[in-house]
Amino acid sequence: MSTAPALVAAEVPVGPARVGLLELGRTHPRVVLAGGLVLLLFLVALLAPFISPHDPIAVNADNAYLPPLSPGHALGTDELGRDLLSRMLWGARVSLPVAFVAVAVGLVAGGLIGLVSGYFGGVADLLLMRLIDALLAFPALILAIAIVAALGPNLTNAMIAIGIVAIPVYARLVRALVLQLKQMEFIAASRSLGATPLRIVVRHVIPNLLTPVIVQVTLSAGFAILAEATLSFLGLGAQVPTPDWGQMINSGATFLENDPWLAIVPGAAISITVFSFNLLGDSLRDALDPRLRS
Amino acid sequence: MAFTHLLELEDVHTDLSLKQGVLRAVEGVSLYVDAGETLGIVGESGSGKSMTALSIMRLLPRSGRIARGAIRFKGRDLVGFSEDEMEDIRGTEMAMIFQDPMSSLNPVYRSGWQVGEPLEIHRGTNVRASLAAAVALFKKVGIPEPEKRAAQFPHAFSGGMSQRAMIAMGLTTSPSLLIADEPTTALDVTIQAQILDLLRTLNRDSQMATILITHNLGVVAGICDRVIVMYAGRVVEEGRTEDVFAHPQHPYTWSLLRSIPRLDAADREPLTPIEGSPPDMMQLPSGCKFHPRCPFAVDRCAKEEPDLVEVRGHAARCWVTQSGASLDGSPRAGSGAR
Numbered sequence: 001m002s003t004a005p006a007l008v009a010a011e012v013p014v015g016p017a018r019v020g021l022l023e024l025g026r027t028h029p030r031v032v033l034a035g036g037l038v039l040l041l042f043l044v045a046l047l048a049p050f051i052s053p054h055d056p057i058a059v060n061a062d063n064a065y066l067p068p069l070s071p072g073h074a075l076g077t078d079e080l081g082r083d084l085l086s087r088m089l090w091g092a093r094v095s096l097p098v099a100f101v102a103v104a105v106g107l108v109a110g111g112l113i114g115l116v117s118g119y120f121g122g123v124a125d126l127l128l129m130r131l132i133d134a135l136l137a138f139p140a141l142i143l144a145i146a147i148v149a150a151l152g153p154n155l156t157n158a159m160i161a162i163g164i165v166a167i168p169v170y171a172r173l174v175r176a177l178v179l180q181l182k183q184m185e186f187i188a189a190s191r192s193l194g195a196t197p198l199r200i201v202v203r204h205v206i207p208n209l210l211t212p213v214i215v216q217v218t219l220s221a222g223f224a225i226l227a228e229a230t231l232s233f234l235g236l237g238a239q240v241p242t243p244d245w246g247q248m249i250n251s252g253a254t255f256l257e258n259d260p261w262l263a264i265v266p267g268a269a270i271s272i273t274v275f276s277f278n279l280l281g282d283s284l285r286d287a288l289d290p291r292l293r294s
Numbered sequence: 295m296a297f298t299h300l301l302e303l304e305d306v307h308t309d310l311s312l313k314q315g316v317l318r319a320v321e322g323v324s325l326y327v328d329a330g331e332t333l334g335i336v337g338e339s340g341s342g343k344s345m346t347a348l349s350i351m352r353l354l355p356r357s358g359r360i361a362r363g364a365i366r367f368k369g370r371d372l373v374g375f376s377e378d379e380m381e382d383i384r385g386t387e388m389a390m391i392f393q394d395p396m397s398s399l400n401p402v403y404r405s406g407w408q409v410g411e412p413l414e415i416h417r418g419t420n421v422r423a424s425l426a427a428a429v430a431l432f433k434k435v436g437i438p439e440p441e442k443r444a445a446q447f448p449h450a451f452s453g454g455m456s457q458r459a460m461i462a463m464g465l466t467t468s469p470s471l472l473i474a475d476e477p478t479t480a481l482d483v484t485i486q487a488q489i490l491d492l493l494r495t496l497n498r499d500s501q502m503a504t505i506l507i508t509h510n511l512g513v514v515a516g517i518c519d520r521v522i523v524m525y526a527g528r529v530v531e532e533g534r535t536e537d538v539f540a541h542p543q544h545p546y547t548w549s550l551l552r553s554i555p556r557l558d559a560a561d562r563e564p565l566t567p568i569e570g571s572p573p574d575m576m577q578l579p580s581g582c583k584f585h586p587r588c589p590f591a592v593d594r595c596a597k598e599e600p601d602l603v604e605v606r607g608h609a610a611r612c613w614v615t616q617s618g619a620s621l622d623g624s625p626r627a628g629s630g631a632r
Contacts, residue, residue: 185398194385
């Protein structure tokens with residue numbers, strides 16, 4: 001038994017509960033699997049310069065239209081003789097950062113709008129929510145295309161456009177959560193104990209938002225990758241000769257009859273990536289949802 | 295230190311601006327509490343008891359506003375205080391605990407951290423020291439294995455345990471006034487008794503003043519020195535608890551006491567509820583606000599509203615008792631009975 005309370009308290013852990021990776025793998029193997037896939041994708045993007053067998057933009061007209069499994073070109077070559085495997089690996093270096101930045105733009109802008117709207121309410125809520133409604137009135141991709149068309153077609157503007165399109169999801173999610181949290185008595189309790197509004201938002205509201213927001217981030221990362229590919233496919237994103245999946249599908253589409261792999265390879269890359277992110281989002285939602293927790 | 299009471303409300307009016315108009319939630323409430331005293335505020339839902347408490351803490355909802363009156367705490371009028379000044383007082387000199395203990399603790403933090411948080415806010419105490427204080431407080435409010443409990447998250451706490459933790463949180467900075475808004479309503483009866491016992495002990499040991507808001511007369515009888523009965527935003531009766539319970543001088547209090555089921559009642563004797571329903575706060579009746587439901591009402595009650603004046607030892611707002619009649623359990627024939 002203790003004699004000095006200070007010594008005892010020093011042993012009381014302060015931080016968040018630590019869930020061991022092993023424990024997580026046992027209870028939620030899907031999270032680990034999907035997380036592994038996403039991690040692998042990031043590794044590919046990071047290591048593309050070292051693991052690519054060829055220069056992704058080196059033109060070699062003699063080697064054009066090589067089918068997959070050709071010697072030296074595992075996935076074949078395109079109409080200009082560029083190695084498809086290398087282009088696919090380098091393509092991850094375009095898609096993943098775009099998704100990352102776009103989601104960050106949507107999260108920060110949408111999250112702030114949702115926080116202000118939900119916590120302070122009143123006129124600010126009314127105005128901000130009408131703004132969000134206006135954004136939601138357009139189909140997401142059409143709006144992204146319009147924004148890029150207005151700003152000029154390049155990768156940076158594509159990121160901004162996809163980010164803007166993602167704002168309403170976060171604004172609405174965060175607002176709804178904050179409205180719910182505001183009713184909780186621990187918010188009233190900390191006000192009654194003299195906490196300032198800023199402290200309440202930072203210490204009590206935001207930490208409670210993290211779980212659903214993390215799930216939304218992974219889900220909208222999948223959307224962002226698809227949107228980036230679409231924009232690039234339409235010539236509104238990455239420009240030639242940057243190896244980009246959407247743009248590769250676009251140029252490959254011309255040869256779909258005779259050399260379908262030119263479009264299939266980047267298409268598969270997009271599918272795998274989007275699938276990985278969606279699987280991660282989905283399994284995280286299940287794993288973190290307290291109602292489904294046994 | 296030139297103040298007579300620790301907390302004194304004088305003619306406080308609190309309005310809520312709603313879409314349908316202005317709701318006068320608190321209408322001229324005056325009360326006082328002294329150090330070491332427990333004051334009960336009783337009334338049904340919507341009687342203004344919680345709004346009175348929130349007015350004292352200046353934690354009214356956005357639509358709420360103290361329209362008139364003075365709230366003197368240690369001689370200073372809180373009505374004129376800025377939000378910053380109030381933030382300094384809340385959690386240091388006055389604290390409040392709430393009805394639903396299960397949602398009173400933030401689920402993402404360890405309970406010990408939360409209970410120590412007021413020290414961090416007001417005294418800049420570091421995490422280790424405020425945790426030590428939290429553990430000490432857990433021990434004080436009777437939480438077993440305080441070190442272990444402080445490290446746990448709120449979901450591991452039962453209702454009674456959470457309410458103890460909440461009380462501990464209110465006590466961290468040893469406030470001189472604790473407002474407990476229905477602290478036992480969400481708890482089962484045996485736990486209720488333990489929590490009330492705890493509040494009483496703390497109140498006695500630390501000379502802290504307590505305002506206990508409840509609709510449970512049993513709770514009031516158990517621990518309050520004085521009691522205030524509220525109806526439609528007004529104080530209708532005020533006095534020492536045993537006095538008010540033994541000789542209620544307002545028909546509302548009288549009816550409330552009569553509506554409690556009794557074990558010694560005759561077999562199959564029906565319960566006696568209060569006839570009618572609480573008034574619509576937007577359209578209050580004329581005169582005495584209780585007269586449409588009052589079994590003793592006389593003509594004057596519908597015309598003029600009585601003042602709160604001394605009747606046989608304590609204050610009541612009723613024409614009937616003020617005119618010398620007594621509430622003796624045989625109300626005017628024709629009403630009350632169907």
